[in-house]
Amino acid sequence: MIESSQEFKSLDLFPLAMTLFPDGIIALNIFEPRYLSMVKRNHQRGEPFGVVTLLQGFEVKLPGDEIMPAQVGTLAKILEFEELQPALFRIKCVGWRRFEIIKRLAPEAGVERADVVLLPDDPPIKVDPQLQGVADTLGKFIAENQARGVKLKEFPFSQPFCLDECGWVANRWAELLNLERMVKVSLLGELDPLNRLRRIQELMHSQDNQ
Numbered sequence: 001m002i003e004s005s006q007e008f009k010s011l012d013l014f015p016l017a018m019t020l021f022p023d024g025i026i027a028l029n030i031f032e033p034r035y036l037s038m039v040k041r042n043h044q045r046g047e048p049f050g051v052v053t054l055l056q057g058f059e060v061k062l063p064g065d066e067i068m069p070a071q072v073g074t075l076a077k078i079l080e081f082e083e084l085q086p087a088l089f090r091i092k093c094v095g096w097r098r099f100e101i102i103k104r105l106a107p108e109a110g111v112e113r114a115d116v117v118l119l120p121d122d123p124p125i126k127v128d129p130q131l132q133g134v135a136d137t138l139g140k141f142i143a144e145n146q147a148r149g150v151k152l153k154e155f156p157f158s159q160p161f162c163l164d165e166c167g168w169v170a171n172r173w174a175e176l177l178n179l180e181r182m183v184k185v186s187l188l189g190e191l192d193p194l195n196r197l198r199r200i201q202e203l204m205h206s207q208d209n210q
Helices: 032-045 128-146 166-176 181-189 194-209
Strands: 008-016 025-030 050-057 068-085 086-109 110-120
Touching: 008 032, 008 068, 008 086, 025 032, 032 050, 032 086, 032 110, 032 194, 050 086, 050 181, 050 194, 068 110, 086 181, 128 166, 128 194, 166 181, 166 194, 181 194
Parallel strands: 008 050
Antiparallel strands: 008 110, 025 086, 050 068, 068 086, 086 110
């Protein structure tokens, strides 16, 4: 049941074949006319847009195609905006707050829109000792990439690295692991960060045993 204290918004939606989590980084090349206008407007206003996972349909929509976005998504804040050509933008975004779609609205100029309710941020729950191995493996991944010369700004997630927090660790693995879209969406919608990290541990063990 939706609490009265929760915040409602109307959002432009950007359906993608991936799932954005809070503090995740995505780089996008924008070339479709509908998104060129949307992204430029949001950038000028300093407003986020909503990234939702496509459960049906394609990113580049063809006439007559129907899409089905996931019910949960993540607000994306534009960090970098570059106009390479009049009809080609390159943007870099960071995942911010999660949201749940309450009602899909009529598209505007081809852009999907929805009324959403913002979901609560993860509380800073410390990593349980039984789950420490999951955090340690992520720390090793970060260290190995830094040793190879990968710069901090090139990582697929923003700093600081919160390796002692369940939600942050779980979100990074949810992005890095090769999981089905519905699984990633389910993880995004899990409000308990400890349960989310436990599920990540189970998924990692399952992949190791395959």
